[in-house]
Amino acid sequence: MGGYVARRVLQAAGLLLIVSMIGFAILHLAPGGPLSQFAAGGDMTQEDLDRLARQLGLDRPLPVQYLDWLWRMLRGDWGASFRDQQPVLAVIGSHVGATLELMLSSTLLAMIIGAWVGILGAVRRHSLFDALATVGAMVALSIPTFWFGLVVIYVFSVGLGWLPAGNRTTIGNESFLDQLHHLIGPCIVLALVSTAVWSRYMRSSMLDVIHQDYIRTARSKGIPERRILIHHAVRNALLPMITITGLHLPTLLSGALVTETVFTWPGMGRLFLDSISYRDYPVVMGILMFTAVLVLLGSLLADLLYHVADPRLGAHGA
Amino acid sequence: MMPEAVTDRGALPAALAEDEILAVRDLSIAFQTPAGRLAAVQDVSFTLRRGETLALVGESGSGKSVTSLGILRLTPRAPFCRITGQVLLRGRDGRVRDLVALPEEAMREVRGRDAAMVFQEPMTSLNPVHRVGEQVAEAIRFHEGLGRRAALTKAAELLELVGIPDPRRRLASYPHELSGGMRQRVMIAMALSCEPQLLIADEPTTALDVTIQAQILDLLRRLQERTRMAVIFITHNLGVVAEIADRVMVMYAGRVVEQAPVRPLFGAPLMPYTRGLLRSVPRLDLAGLGREKLAAIPGTVPDPLDPPPGCSFAPRCDHVEPGRCDAALPGLDLARPEHRVRCVRWAELAGGVA
Numbered sequence A: 001m002g003g004y005v006a007r008r009v010l011q012a013a014g015l016l017l018i019v020s021m022i023g024f025a026i027l028h029l030a031p032g033g034p035l036s037q038f039a040a041g042g043d044m045t046q047e048d049l050d051r052l053a054r055q056l057g058l059d060r061p062l063p064v065q066y067l068d069w070l071w072r073m074l075r076g077d078w079g080a081s082f083r084d085q086q087p088v089l090a091v092i093g094s095h096v097g098a099t100l101e102l103m104l105s106s107t108l109l110a111m112i113i114g115a116w117v118g119i120l121g122a123v124r125r126h127s128l129f130d131a132l133a134t135v136g137a138m139v140a141l142s143i144p145t146f147w148f149g150l151v152v153i154y155v156f157s158v159g160l161g162w163l164p165a166g167n168r169t170t171i172g173n174e175s176f177l178d179q180l181h182h183l184i185g186p187c188i189v190l191a192l193v194s195t196a197v198w199s200r201y202m203r204s205s206m207l208d209v210i211h212q213d214y215i216r217t218a219r220s221k222g223i224p225e226r227r228i229l230i231h232h233a234v235r236n237a238l239l240p241m242i243t244i245t246g247l248h249l250p251t252l253l254s255g256a257l258v259t260e261t262v263f264t265w266p267g268m269g270r271l272f273l274d275s276i277s278y279r280d281y282p283v284v285m286g287i288l289m290f291t292a293v294l295v296l297l298g299s300l301l302a303d304l305l306y307h308v309a310d311p312r313l314g315a316h317g318a
Numbered sequence B: 001m002m003p004e005a006v007t008d009r010g011a012l013p014a015a016l017a018e019d020e021i022l023a024v025r026d027l028s029i030a031f032q033t034p035a036g037r038l039a040a041v042q043d044v045s046f047t048l049r050r051g052e053t054l055a056l057v058g059e060s061g062s063g064k065s066v067t068s069l070g071i072l073r074l075t076p077r078a079p080f081c082r083i084t085g086q087v088l089l090r091g092r093d094g095r096v097r098d099l100v101a102l103p104e105e106a107m108r109e110v111r112g113r114d115a116a117m118v119f120q121e122p123m124t125s126l127n128p129v130h131r132v133g134e135q136v137a138e139a140i141r142f143h144e145g146l147g148r149r150a151a152l153t154k155a156a157e158l159l160e161l162v163g164i165p166d167p168r169r170r171l172a173s174y175p176h177e178l179s180g181g182m183r184q185r186v187m188i189a190m191a192l193s194c195e196p197q198l199l200i201a202d203e204p205t206t207a208l209d210v211t212i213q214a215q216i217l218d219l220l221r222r223l224q225e226r227t228r229m230a231v232i233f234i235t236h237n238l239g240v241v242a243e244i245a246d247r248v249m250v251m252y253a254g255r256v257v258e259q260a261p262v263r264p265l266f267g268a269p270l271m272p273y274t275r276g277l278l279r280s281v282p283r284l285d286l287a288g289l290g291r292e293k294l295a296a297i298p299g300t301v302p303d304p305l306d307p308p309p310g311c312s313f314a315p316r317c318d319h320v321e322p323g324r325c326d327a328a329l330p331g332l333d334l335a336r337p338e339h340r341v342r343c344v345r346w347a348e349l350a351g352g353v354a
C-alpha cells in the first residue's frame, strides 16, 4: 500500500509538471498580453508600460519566466493577481466554496437520480421505463450545457419567475433558503450530464451483477426480493461507480465552468474566464494548477475508496 | 396404511405418501429464446422419500440444472420461462404444497426453509462483499425471525457442523479469504441453516480437487444421516453416484431416459445411453472420485431447439433401428419393478448385447 501511494504521488507530480508547462505556454503565446489590457486604458505612455513589464518580469524570455514561476510555486508562493495584487491563493479561496457547493450538490443529485434510473432500468429491462430512460440519457448527453442553462433561465426565471436568473444570493439576504433557491438552477443544469452518465453505467453494472451466481444463491435462500436487490445487487453494482465518478471529475469541472458562466455563479469557473480575459496570468495558472490537483486527488480518493469498499482488494485484514 | 396417513392425505392438495417429501409430476420447463421455444425439461416425474438420495445424471446440457432450478422456481420469470406440471413438497410444517402453483411470496418462504440448494461454483456463489457469517445467518434471520446476534451464533454452530475450523472467527471472513472447499462448506452450512426437508446439490463437487470432493461427499452423507433430509444430487460423475445415491435418474435431452435404484442401474442398465455412460467411466471398482468426463459416447446432444423425431438418442445410438426408433417418442416403460426405461428395443437388447 505504501509503495502504491508513493507511485501515485510521483505520477501525479509528473502530470502536474506537464500540465503547468502546457498551460504556461498556451497562456503566454496567446495574442495580447496583460500589457495590452493596461494599454487599452489609454492613459499610459510606452515608458510606463515598459516599466510595468519589467516590474512584472514579463520582459524576460519565456523559459526563464516559467522556471521562475515554477520555483516560486515549489516554495509555496502562488504569486499575486495582476488585477488587484491580491495573493492568488486568497483569490481562489474566495471562489472555491461556490464551485465545490455546485459540484457536490449536482453530483449528489446525479448519483441519487442516476442510480435509481439505472437500477430500475436494469430490473425492468426492455420496459417502457427503460426505453424512455435510454433515450433520455442520450438526449441529456447531447444537449450542450450552455444551451440547457439558457433554457432553464429562460423558462424558469424569465418565463415562470420561479428561480433567480443568476448569482449565489440575493444581495442583502443571507438566509440558507435564499442560497438554496439560487443553487437549484445551476445544480440541475450541471447535474444533467452526470445523471445521464450515472444512469447508464449503473444500469450496465446492475445488469452485470443480477446475473451473477451469488444473486441466485440469495434467491435460493428465500429472502425478500427488495433485500436481494439492495443488499446483494446494488451493493456490488456500486463498486465500479466509484471509479466512474472519479473519471467523470474533469468533465464535471468543465461543466461547472460553463454553468457558472451562464448563471453568473461566483465560483472558480467564472473567475477563470474573467482572469483569462484580463490576462491575469498568476490567477489563471493558479486555477489551472489548483483544479489539476483537485482532479488528481479526486481520482486518488476514488481508488482508495474502491480499495476500502471492495473486500477482495485486501484493505481488510483476514 | 396408518389411519392418520389417510386423513392426512385427504387434506392435501394432492397425494403424497406419508414418508414422501417430494413428488414431481410431468414437470416441463421451456424457455422463450430469441431463436424460439426451447424445451429444456420435458415430462419429468419422480418421488423422493425422507432420507433418500436421488442422483440426477446425464451429459452437460441434458436439463439437470434446469430441473433442479425449476423445482424451486429459480428459473427466469413467466414470459421468459414456463413451468408446467406438479411439484409437491412436504414442508417443515408437514403441509404439502404444489410449488408450481404457489404464489411468489409463499414460494419465497419455501426456499431456504423447506428446500435449499447448493450450487456448483463455490467461487462465485457467495457474495464477495459480505462476510461469510452474515451470509449464513441471513436465511435464519428471515425464516426463523431470529435477531442478528442470535442468527450469527447459530451460523457459527453451522460452520462448526460442516467442519470449518475456528468457526467464530470465520464468521468475519470474506469469501475470497477461503479456499474452494471451505467455500463449499459454507454453502452447505447456508443451505442447511433452516433444516430443510429437501436439499438439492447441483454438481457440488465438480469444481473441487479430488481429495476435497471426497471430504465434501462424506460431509453431505453424514449430514443427511443426521437430518434425514431428502437429497437430489446432480452429477455427471458416475463414481460419485455409486457412492452416495439410493436411486438414479438418467436424463438425456431434457427427458428422463432411465430411472432405477442404484444397484440395478449399475448392474443391468437397460438404455443404450446409460450403458454408454457406464462404459465411459473407468471401471467402477477402480474409479477414484476424479472428474472423468462422460464425453466418450461419440456425437453430441441434439439441438434443443430442433430435437430429432422419435428417440432423441437415436442419432448417436449403436442399436438404432430406422423406422422404429425415430417413428415416435418411446414411452418411459416400467421394465422391472422400480426400473423404468425409455427405449423401444430395451427388451431385445437386455438379452445379449451389452
Ligand SMILES: Nc1ncnc2c1ncn2[C@@H]1O[C@H](COP(=O)(O)OP(=O)(O)O)[C@@H](O)[C@H]1O
Residues within 6 Å of the ligand: B031, B033, B038, B040, B058, B059, B060, B061, B062, B063, B064, B065, B066, B067, B076, B304
Ligand atoms: N436461462 C436459460 N435460457 C435459455 N436456455 C437455457 C437457460 N438455462 C438453460 N438453458 C438450456 O437448457 C438446456 C439444459 O441446460 P442445463 O439444465 O443447464 O443442463 P445440465 O444438465 O448440464 O445442467 C440447455 O440446452 C441449455 O442451453
Ligand code: SF4
Residues within 6 Å of the ligand: B271, B272, B273, B311, B312, B313, B314, B315, B317, B318, B319, B320, B321, B325, B330, B342, B343, B344, B345, B346
Ligand atoms: S429407442 Fe432406439 S435409438 Fe433410442 S436408445 Fe433405444 S435403440 Fe437406441
Ligand SMILES: [Mg+2]
Residues within 6 Å of the ligand: B064, B065, B066, B202
Ligand atoms: Mg448443470
